[in-house]
Amino acid sequence: MAKKQKYFYDPATLSYKKIEVSPWKRIGNSFLFLLSSALFAFLFLFFSKSFLETPEEKELRREIEYLTLNYELLKSKLNVLESALEDLEYRDDNIYRVIFEAEPIPKNLRRSALAGINRYKNLDGYSTSELVKETSQRVDKLRKQAYIQSKSYDEVLELVKNKNKLLASIPAIQPIANKDLTAVASGFGMRIHPIYKVRKLHTGIDFTAPVGTPVYSTGDGVVINDNGLGGSGYGLYIIISHGFGYHTLYAHLSKVVAKPGQKVKRGDIIGYVGNTGSSTGPHLHYEVIKDGVKVNPINYFFNDLTPEEYELMLRIASQENQSFD
DSSP, rough: OOOOOOOOEEETTEEEEEEEEOOHHHHHHHHHHHHHHHHHHHHHHHHHHOOOOHHHHHHHHHHHHHHHHHHHHHHOOOHHHHHHHHHHHHIIIIIHHTTTTTTOOOOOHTOOOOOSTTTTTTGOSSSSHHHHHHHHHHHHHHHHHHHHHHHHHHHHHHHHHHHHHHHHSSSSSSOOOGOOOEEEEEEEEEETTTTTEEEEEESEEEEEEOOOOOESSSEEEEEHHHHHHHHOGGGGEEEEEETTEEEEEEEEEEEEETTTTOOOTOOOEEEEOOOSSOOSEEEEEEEEEEEEEEOOGGOOOSSSSOHHHHHHHHHHHTOOOOOOO
C-alpha cells in the first residue's frame, strides 16, 4: 500500500503544495516516539511494581503471614512449657531434695547464660529476625533448663535407691529396751556435772539400767575406732558409723561385744550397761553425732515409742537435773 501523501494550502499561490519532510526530521520524530514509548513502559512497570503484586509475591506474603502466626502460637506454647518447668524446678528443690536431704540446684546454674557470642547472628537481616531470634533464645533456654532438671532427677533417683539404706542406717530406736529401762536420768543440754558440780553441756542422754543390761545398735552401720568422737571419761564405749553423716556413741559399758570393723544391724546387741569411766552409777550414756556435731538424741526415737511415750520422754529429758557423767 502506498504511503499517504500530506499537503498544505499556500495562500500566496492559492494552491495546495506537497509537504516535504527532511530525513533528519524523520529521524528526530522516530527518536521522540521511541523515547516516549520507553518512558511510558518504565512508568507502567514502576506503578505495577509499587501497587500491584505478582503471583509469586502474593505467595511469599502468604507464607510470611503463616510463619509469623505460627511463631506467635509457638510463643504461647513456650509460655506454658516455661511455667510447667518452673513448677518442676520448685518441687525438685523444695520437696524432693528436702525429703532426701540434698542441696537444691543453685538458681545461678539453672539460669546461667548460654555460651557463645552472637550465636543468633545468622538470623539478622530479615523482616521477622527479632521474632525468630527471641523464639530461638527461649527454646535454647528451655532446652538447657530441661537438661539440668533431667540430671537433677537422675540424682534424686539415686537418692531414692539409697533411701531404704538411709532409713535402715539412721538412728531410730532407744539403745536400751523399755522393759530393761529403769529411768531416763538426764537429757541433752546444760546439766550439773556429778563430780565437778558445775553447769556443763551434757552431749547425750543417760539411761539408767542395771549392770549387764543389753545395749542395742540404734541403726545399721560399722563399728569404728575413736576418730576423735569419744573421750577419757567415757570408760568402755563403742562408736558406730551409720553413713550419711551419722555416728552414735555408747559409753560407760561393762562389756563390749562388737569389734572395730564389724558390721551391725539395728537391734543387734553391741555391749552391756556398766559403770566405767567418769560415771556415778550404772547407766548408758548415748550420743548421736550428725556431720560431726553432737545433736539431741531425743529426736531419733521415732521407731519404737508411742506418741504418749515420746511425749513423756521429752518431758523427762528436758529436766535440768544432775547428769550421771
